[in-house]
Amino acid sequence: MVGLIVVVGCAGPPQPRPEAYDPLENMNRSFHVFNTKVDELVMQPVVDAYIDWVHENWRLSISNFFDNLSYPNVIVNTFLQGKFRQGFVDTGRFLINTTLGVGGLFDAASVFGLEEHDEDFGQTLAVWGVGEGPYLTLPFLGPSTMRDLPDLGGSALTNVFTYVGTPVLVAGVAATSPLAVLAFIDKRARADRALRARDELALDSYVFTREAYRQHRTFLIYDGNPPMPELFAEEDLQIFEDLEQEDAVDEHASVRQRKLHEDLPTLEPISTLHRVEETAPVSVKEALFTAPLP
Incomplete structure (x- = not known):
């Protein structure tokens, strides 16, 4: 029994x-x-x-x-x-x-x-x-x-x-x-x-x-612990998965952008920048925005 x-x-x-x-x-x-x-x-x-x-x-x-x-x-x-x-x-x-x-x-x-x-x-x-x-x-x-x-x-x-x-x-x-x-x-x-x-x-x-x-x-x-209800249909869950993947791509791009800024040289005062522009083969603007991505 x-x-x-x-x-x-x-x-x-x-x-x-x-x-x-x-x-x-x-x-x-x-x-x-x-x-x-x-x-x-x-x-x-x-x-x-x-x-x-x-x-x-x-x-x-x-x-x-x-x-x-x-x-x-x-x-x-x-x-x-x-x-x-x-x-x-x-x-x-x-x-x-x-x-x-x-x-x-x-x-x-x-x-x-x-x-x-x-x-x-x-x-x-x-x-x-x-x-x-x-x-x-x-x-x-x-x-x-x-x-x-x-x-x-x-x-x-x-x-x-x-x-x-x-x-x-x-x-x-x-x-x-x-x-x-x-x-x-x-x-x-x-x-x-x-x-x-x-x-x-x-x-x-x-x-x-x-x-x-x-x-x-x-x-x-359930002794005070009932299961969570199924709030979303299967196709809705697929949409959430796609959104999570997009967020992951955006996060990766954000990391690449932060790394780019970390690798850039510290900018000097404007007067110094003018002197750099006169002597450097490329402009500061070109140096900042044409550097290859890491």
Whole structure:
């Protein structure tokens, strides 16, 4: 099994598409408008109250708590991607935060230098070579792709609260009902600044959301080092090569010209030049501009 994971993990993610594959754009836009309206009428007032009334330190602890509950999903997918060393680090992080961090309320693992990672089954499929697939906008849940869709089930299966009480799936977080609501509010509160910036700056909020989501996913899949996009066609690259050759020729000519000036004698004052003109077989002007190139 370990050997299979290593072999599949070596496949590597496919080259990201420069443009979104969005064959369901009309339906996606309808869901985007629906989600935006629900957020405006329901979630935004709740999140505003949450941010105003709950102290920042408490909000941070709540975020830490839910991150720790869902961290087994990170551990499982880290191993599935063949990142074994990182997987053991993530396992240690989860154990330390669950114990010393009082159930994850405090990020004690960072004190020991155990870095937090963000892995999920969508990223695992990408590492295994699965393509992005069509872009999707899900009701209530927002942007996704066909490749990321299975992670909704995967994150529920690996979440601790799936096995405690009556599980309710909300935004990919399985928990008992009250905590599911709090988890949903916490997620929305974390995205509040980004959503406000989008609403203020974006000419087309749908396209902005789609491209921001795709760029973020590419960033995660490549662990913060995505490949540079192919910005130029092959014929454009040939033009650049020709220009570089011309620059090289110009540089060679410039070097020859500088060498010519270095080999010339230092000019004397005008009075001296007149004396040289009277005695020399050729004029100074001829001496300067008829000398052979080195």
